[in-house]
Amino acid sequence: MIEERTITFVKITYNPVMDFFKEFFIGEVKAKTLIIISPIITGLFNTRFSIERLKRKIDNDKILTYIITREPKEDFHRKAIDILMSSDFTEIRYNNSLHAKLYICALDEPIFAILGSGNLTKNSIEKNIEIGMLIFHREQGRQILHELYHWGGIRLRTLKESKVVKKINYRRGA
Amino acid sequence: MEFKEWFCLKGRDVFTIDPKVNSEDAKFYFGREGIKTQLLNQMKRAFLSPGVPKMLIYGIYGSGKTQTLFYLGYMLWHNKPSTCKLNIYTVHLELEMRSKSDSHDWHIQLMEALGKDRVTKWLEGLSSEGTNFETELKKIFDNEVNMVEASKGLTRGDLTFAAWRWFCGQMLTARELESLRVTRNLGDIGVGDMINLLEGLGRLAEKNNEKLIFLVDEAEQFKNVGGGEKGRDAMESLHDYLRKLTEPSNSTVGFIIAGTAVTLDDMPEWYYRSDILTRVGLDNVIEISHLPAIKDVETFMKEMLNEFIDKEKADKRIKEKKLNISLETYPFKADAFDLLAEYATQDPQKALPRNIIRTINECAITTWDKELPIIHTDIVNEIAPLIFG
Numbered sequence: 234m235i236e237e238r239t240i241t242f243v244k245i246t247y248n249p250v251m252d253f254f255k256e257f258f259i260g261e262v263k264a265k266t267l268i269i270i271s272p273i274i275t276g277l278f279n280t281r282f283s284i285e286r287l288k289r290k291i292d293n294d295k296i297l298t299y300i301i302t303r304e305p306k307e308d309f310h311r312k313a314i315d316i317l318m319s320s321d322f323t324e325i326r327y328n329n330s331l332h333a334k335l336y337i338c339a340l341d342e343p344i345f346a347i348l349g350s351g352n353l354t355k356n357s358i359e360k361n362i363e364i365g366m367l368i369f370h371r372e373q374g375r376q377i378l379h380e381l382y383h384w385g386g387i388r389l390r391t392l393k394e395s396k397v398v399k400k401i402n403y404r405r406g407a
Numbered sequence: 408m409e410f411k412e413w414f415c416l417k418g419r420d421v422f423t424i425d426p427k428v429n430s431e432d433a434k435f436y437f438g439r440e441g442i443k444t445q446l447l448n449q450m451k452r453a454f455l456s457p458g459v460p461k462m463l464i465y466g467i468y469g470s471g472k473t474q475t476l477f478y479l480g481y482m483l484w485h486n487k488p489s490t491c492k493l494n495i496y497t498v499h500l501e502l503e504m505r506s507k508s509d510s511h512d513w514h515i516q517l518m519e520a521l522g523k524d525r526v527t528k529w530l531e532g533l534s535s536e537g538t539n540f541e542t543e544l545k546k547i548f549d550n551e552v553n554m555v556e557a558s559k560g561l562t563r564g565d566l567t568f569a570a571w572r573w574f575c576g577q578m579l580t581a582r583e584l585e586s587l588r589v590t591r592n593l594g595d596i597g598v599g600d601m602i603n604l605l606e607g608l609g610r611l612a613e614k615n616n617e618k619l620i621f622l623v624d625e626a627e628q629f630k631n632v633g634g635g636e637k638g639r640d641a642m643e644s645l646h647d648y649l650r651k652l653t654e655p656s657n658s659t660v661g662f663i664i665a666g667t668a669v670t671l672d673d674m675p676e677w678y679y680r681s682d683i684l685t686r687v688g689l690d691n692v693i694e695i696s697h698l699p700a701i702k703d704v705e706t707f708m709k710e711m712l713n714e715f716i717d718k719e720k721a722d723k724r725i726k727e728k729k730l731n732i733s734l735e736t737y738p739f740k741a742d743a744f745d746l747l748a749e750y751a752t753q754d755p756q757k758a759l760p761r762n763i764i765r766t767i768n769e770c771a772i773t774t775w776d777k778e779l780p781i782i783h784t785d786i787v788n789e790i791a792p793l794i795f796g
Binding site for chain 1 (some may be wrong): 408423468501772775776
């Protein structure tokens with residue numbers, strides 16, 4: 234087993250999705266915004282952090298969540314998207330050219346992100362050989378996070394191919 | 408159609424402003440005529456006396472402190488005050504402090520942001536003047552032999568690395584000190600040592616026809632320092648460092664420091680002690696406030712749209728599609744424009760440039776998603792509560 238290495242603002246991870254979720258669910262940061270960019274998404278059923286659990290956390294914590302994925306062709310992908318669609322706090326876009334995998338957790342500023350190979354799937358967590366970088370909001374990591382946040386939160390969402398299929402429905406104070 | 412085409416954007420992809428991603432965005436400073444005038448006037452005066460700007464900026468999160476720093480950096484570079492005869496060299500630093508960080512940590516960050524290459528370039532510039540290099544160095548560093556020797560070391564290939572570490576205030580071994588021909592580490596005898604070096608570097612910059620100004624962001628990081636006796640010592644050393652930088656005798660190293668704070672006393676006590684404020688001068692302690700009145704928000708939005716929209720294209724689009732809206736508020740319908748300004752000012756604490764810009768951008772994205780040509784009130788009603796609610 235290769236040891237994970239931390240260089241203060243970035244940690245190399247061999248299970249990027251799991252490590253992101255560990256930070257997201259168990260870490261000290263109570264997210265305000267979440268960006269999930271993954272070509273394929275599955276329900277992650279029978280795993281520690283299922284999509285159902287993710288949806289519950291998004292709803293409970295009122296996290297504005299921006300999801301960009303490919304248009305589902307398979308049932309498992311569609312089921313996961315259906316769960317996420319049922320939240321008032323999610324915006325979902327399909328972009329069939331998407332190959333990037335990026336996960337960002339933000340307060341007013343991005344706090345940490347994973348940039349790596351892992352789709353949001355059970356295979357990525359349990360079987361595939363994956364690699365990624367967990368980037369923290371310190372030192373040079375701040376500028377990297379800033380650029381990733383701009384790309385994922387704005388640029389990718391405003392590409393012609395990124396078709397919106399569901400908007401955030403939540404009304405604060407309503 | 409692409410997003411930018413959809414809204415006739417002029418040379419940009421989206422409505423957001425982010426000088427960290429797009430350096431050209433530094434030139435924007437919307438809806439803040441009062442603060443802009445004050446900043447530029449203070450800057451102009453500062454080059455007459457004390458010779459460089461020394462400024463403390465504060466404001467709540469999202470009020471535009473970072474944009475202010477970038478804007479000032481842009482103006483100093485592209486449109487410097489007539490009172491400054493030299494070129495201006497600005498150095499941006501996002502401060503990072505931990506519980507036991509002290510003046511050494513601040514110094515090393517300033518030095519790393521300035522960079523070895525720049526200091527080396529200035530030294531090479533000095534040596535190529537044809538005058539006696541060592542004599543000039545002695546004048547620049549006020550006969551401080553260690554600084555002269557370390558500067559010489561910086562221009563010698565085999566000693567460059569050790570010399571730079573000495574400049575940064577890192578602890579060198581006895582052997583390294585000996586090879587550099589210096590008698591002690593920088594800062595061994597106190598904070599003044601590091602400030603003397605910085606001031607010397609300011610004079611070195613001037614010899615190269617440049618004024619050195621640090622633009623320090625995220626000063627709220629100073630709040631991380633503290634805890635126990637060590638924390639108190641660390642804070643005192645940071646206070647000494649800042650106080651010495653603010654001394655009237657420092658006419659070579661400028662600084663503009665910005666931090667998140669509702670009022671100045673949100674910052675650590677050492678930061679706003681009277682000795683600091685007296686030296687800086689209250690006119691140079693500037694609050695970047697929110698935009699409390701509807702009029703302020705409208706001005707902000709109009710100035711922003713005026714810069715971002717290609718008016719010729721927009722005018723053509725309005726006429727061709729019979730959109731029946733004013734060019735001044737395009738792509739907002741007039742009532743949608745007014746509505747956004749109202750939302751923005753419902754809670755004065757949220758009437759912030761960051762929120763306004765985000766709302767404009769999110770309204771535009773939603774309009775584009777729906778393939779509508781202009782932003783209507785129902786879209787503002789959909790988006791604005793998410794941000795201002």
